Amino acid sequence: MTVTYQEFVSSKLTKCQPVGLLEIPALPGSLLPLQSALIPWALKRGRCAIFADTGLGKSRMEICWAHALHESLGIDILMLTPLAVAKQMIAEAAQIGAPITLCRSAADVRPGLNVTNYERLHLFELRRFGAVILDESSCIKHHESRLLQFLMDAFAETPYKLCASATPAPNDWTELGTHAEFLGVCKRTEMLSEYFVHDGGETQVWRLKGHAQDHFWEWVASWAAMVRRPSDLGFDDTLYRLPPLRMHEHIVASPDQPAGMLLKLEAQTLMERRNARRATIDQRVAKCVEIVTAEPSEPWIVWCDLNAEGDALAKNIADAIQVAGSDSIDVKESRLEGFAAGQHRVLVSKSSIAGFGCNWQHCARIAYVGITDSYESFYQSLRRCYRFGQKREVHAHVIASDIEGAVLANLRRKEADASEMSEQLSAKTRSAVMAHVFGNITTTNEYAPVKALRIPAWLKTKQ
Numbered sequence: 150m151t152v153t154y155q156e157f158v159s160s161k162l163t164k165c166q167p168v169g170l171l172e173i174p175a176l177p178g179s180l181l182p183l184q185s186a187l188i189p190w191a192l193k194r195g196r197c198a199i200f201a202d203t204g205l206g207k208s209r210m211e212i213c214w215a216h217a218l219h220e221s222l223g224i225d226i227l228m229l230t231p232l233a234v235a236k237q238m239i240a241e242a243a244q245i246g247a248p249i250t251l252c253r254s255a256a257d258v259r260p261g262l263n264v265t266n267y268e269r270l271h272l273f274e275l276r277r278f279g280a281v282i283l284d285e286s287s288c289i290k291h292h293e294s295r296l297l298q299f300l301m302d303a304f305a306e307t308p309y310k311l312c313a314s315a316t317p318a319p320n321d322w323t324e325l326g327t328h329a330e331f332l333g334v335c336k337r338t339e340m341l342s343e344y345f346v347h348d349g350g351e352t353q354v355w356r357l358k359g360h361a362q363d364h365f366w367e368w369v370a371s372w373a374a375m376v377r378r379p380s381d382l383g384f385d386d387t388l389y390r391l392p393p394l395r396m397h398e399h400i401v402a403s404p405d406q407p408a409g410m411l412l413k414l415e416a417q418t419l420m421e422r423r424n425a426r427r428a429t430i431d432q433r434v435a436k437c438v439e440i441v442t443a444e445p446s447e448p449w450i451v452w453c454d455l456n457a458e459g460d461a462l463a464k465n466i467a468d469a470i471q472v473a474g475s476d477s478i479d480v481k482e483s484r485l486e487g488f489a490a491g492q493h494r495v496l497v498s499k500s501s502i503a504g505f506g507c508n509w510q511h512c513a514r515i516a517y518v519g520i521t522d523s524y525e526s527f528y529q530s531l532r533r534c535y536r537f538g539q540k541r542e543v544h545a546h547v548i549a550s551d552i553e554g555a556v557l558a559n560l561r562r563k564e565a566d567a568s569e570m571s572e573q574l575s576a577k578t579r580s581a582v583m584a585h586v587f588g589n590i591t592t593t594n595e596y597a598p599v600k601a602l603r604i605p606a607w608l609k610t611k612q
Contacts, residue, residue: 167193167194168195168308168309169191169193169195169196170192170217170218170221170222171193173189173192173193174217174221176188176189176217177246177247179244180209180213181206181379181384182384182385183206183376183382183384184205184210184213186382186586187199187201187210188213188214191214192214192217195308195309195310196310196311196332196372197310197311197332197373198311198312198372198373198374199211199311199374199376200313200314200376201315201377202315203315203529203536204389204532204536204537204539207284207313207315208238208241208284211228211238211282211313212228212238212241212245212247212249212262213245215228215247215249215261215262215311216247216248216262219261219262222279224278224280224309225260225261225262225278225279225280226261226262226263226278226279226280226282227263227265227275227282228249228264228265228281229264229265229267229270229281229284230264230265230266230267230284230285230506231266231267231288231505231506231507232266232268232478232481232485232502232503233482233485233489233503233506233507234284234285234507235251235264235265236486236489239264242262247262249261249262249263249264250263250264251263251264251265252264252269252273253269254269254272254273255272258277266478266482267288268478269478275303276303276307279308279309280308280309280310280311281307281309281311282312282313283312283313284506285313285314285505285506286317287314287315287316287317287505287525288505289328289331290317290328291324291327292324292330297331300331301330301331304331310331310332312331315529315532316525319525319528322357323337323340323341323345325340325369325373326341328373332372341355344368345358346358362577367581369581370578371581371585374578374582374585374586375578375582376575377571377575381575381582382579382583382586383583391535391536391539392540392541393542394535394542394543394545395543395544395545396547396561397545397546398547399440399546399547399549400550400551401435401436401549401550401551402432402551403425403428403432403552422522422553425550425552425553426454426455426550426553427455427457429552430455430457430458431461432550433519433548433550434458434461434462434465436548437451437462437466437516437518437546437548438462438465440546441466441469442466447494448488448491448509448511448512448513449494449512450495450516450533450534451466451469451496451497451498451515451516452498452499452500452504452515452518452520452530453498453518454520454521455519456473456474458518458519459473459497459499460473462497463497468493468495470484470493470496470497471484471496472484472496472497472498472503474501474502481503484496485503488509489507489509489511491511500521500527500529501521501526503533504526504530505529508533508536508538509534510538510539512534513534513542513544514534514546515531515534515535515543515544515546516546516548517546517547517548518548520549524563524566524567527560527563528564528567547560
């Protein structure tokens, strides 16, 4: 069979085709306009991602998506969440009348929507589910992670998939490729070869091709909705305006001879910064204890980076509870849920343990005794409190030593870079997302040649 060049180009640039529902069932009337627009879009897509900022209601959209699939097709759905988030999902589902089952093992699974933690994946027969939801799906952004490979293998044949995250690619747009591969849109390597190119001799550094930018974002918008605020889809932002955020930087004096340093110089490298943190644990912990103790009626979240920091904080803050990596899953969940319920005033933990997914708007005080070099971790941990739904002014205290460098200035620089990237991403996909969400879905890129094709003389036939 012969094909024209136009047909060949169209086949190479085909968008992700919808595989979802043709008819959308009735949705709860309590949904906000943004949610009422995105849920039908996700149901029609069948396999897609909702990349909406914190507090825009991703949990509610995930639950409604699953409930509609079960009602329409009778399939069972598994939702995977970070620790302590499953209970939040139960409470969210109760508000909209959507049944959901909390599962600790395969024996707990019931018809409909089931929710469990990523840590308990190995306890389930995953192929029995007709749909899967990855809550806080940025956990799969690293293409070499074992979790990503496990999930892709386990859900390779699952017909319906939904990913949800506020930070799917906080530092690098190529990280969107892992979501595309998990959703079955295309392989990450195929995305890179079509839309990206290497710069110079660095084979690990990819740059979006200049002439492919518009096509790339149109392609992303065919399977992912990127929304920072309701106005991105033409809705009112009034309900989503946040109170002020106050950042406070506290600099403590370091010992005269920090570990790993000959002189008392400002740390430059990653190793020097970690050595500086180890050398100033006592000073930074003491400052944090002073700050937290000064407001004894306020709930606090205290984020640390080193185990020794967490142990010292839990020991010196009388009413603090620590969630450490060495704790069992049950202990971690119990303590995180206890903090959410107001049973504990001060929570001490690492952002890698409790910095994703939890809603703690009852708290408006945060302290960072140790900060990693990951801006995503900082952003997500801050957003456990400073998110849509927070009614009070939030105060975040960053505690560093005088040899750690300009910590707050560095955070602000990273924040500005990330914000600019998010705005660009949202702006570039806005029109395409609106077109897809509101029904004007195109399935191919238009081939619009700007130069006429010249036939070589040796190919021309003589008259």
